[in-house]
Amino acid sequence: MHSTENQTPRTLGDHTWQQSAACRSTIHNQVDPDIFFPEPDEMARIRAAKTLCAQCPVRGTCLDAALENGDRDGIRGGMTEEERDPLHRNFKSRLDYARVNAVLAGRDIHVTHAERQAVARAAYQADMPADRLARLLKVTEEHAQKLYRRIRRQIRNRAVDQQKKAKKAAKKPRGRTETVKTPATKTPGRDDLGTAA
Template sequence: MHSTENQTPRTLGDLTWHDSAACRSTTHHQVDPEIFFPEPDEMDRIRAAKALCAQCPVRATCLDAALENGDRDGIRGGMTEEERDPLHRKLHRRFDYARVNEVLAGRDIHLTQAERDAVVIAAYHAEVPAERLAWLLKFTEEHAEKLYRNIRREIRNRAVDQKKKANKGKKKPKSPAKELKAPAAETPARDDLGTAA
């Protein structure tokens, strides 16, 4: 996740969070939208925009929306374009179990590929029908069945590999024929030879 705020991920296409945004102009609270598009050297405008963002109850949602939509212009979620740039570059690696669980519960939210893969694995283990998985992730039932086959194969291969490793670590027992063999005769020590007559 990109922020420390606890939030429920927004559904795809949901813009209702705009109604709660601190930057939304109303008759009693006028906000100039240009304040969120300062030049890099306009420090007063940047501070003013960030101060407004700091009071915003949907700041984390705004930031997520900017990242998920590839919106690189202006101040979003309390961050400048330059501050968001590393987050934009790392977004594909985002992994959040809360988002995975939301999709499994039927919510339509933006997921990274790693999160989509986790949905498939969790659905497989929960024995979610392929038809339901297809609906959750918006692809065909045939594709869902293929993904389930791949998971079954991976689980089977992992079990075979673990068995091989376990067998490799065990010592082979001695064969009974070797254990019954008489020990080699001991060579007498020099003192036991006696003396020649």
């Protein structure tokens, strides 16, 4: 997980976390929002924004929200656009089991493709009815049944592959192995290598 604090994943559409953000302007603490949108060479503004982010109790949630919403502009979660770019590129493959467990517990949160697959697999292994999986993932029951069929196929294929490997390993001879002696070769000396062209 890329979050900076141990957090419960936010519910879809929940923006209440922003009330706790260090960058939120109040009567007593005026924050210029432009500080979070510096040019790449404006190091003083970048440092100022990151200093504010370092104090923020919801920095991880801010970063998650930026990734989930595809927000690539500005400093979010204490990271510049350039620093977040690899996270954006790899976001679909994020697999956070805290999120998987939250969905299985019925929470309505954002999950990636990899996390959706993990939810479906865990539900299948727990013999969860397809209609319940459909409600958890916000898909049709037919789609949930299709996910279960795909998982059954993956499990079957893995078992078949393991059987093939076991048979192949069993066919290998288990006796003494003969060592084949190879003739000793002379290591070339400096004079044998010639000169560079």
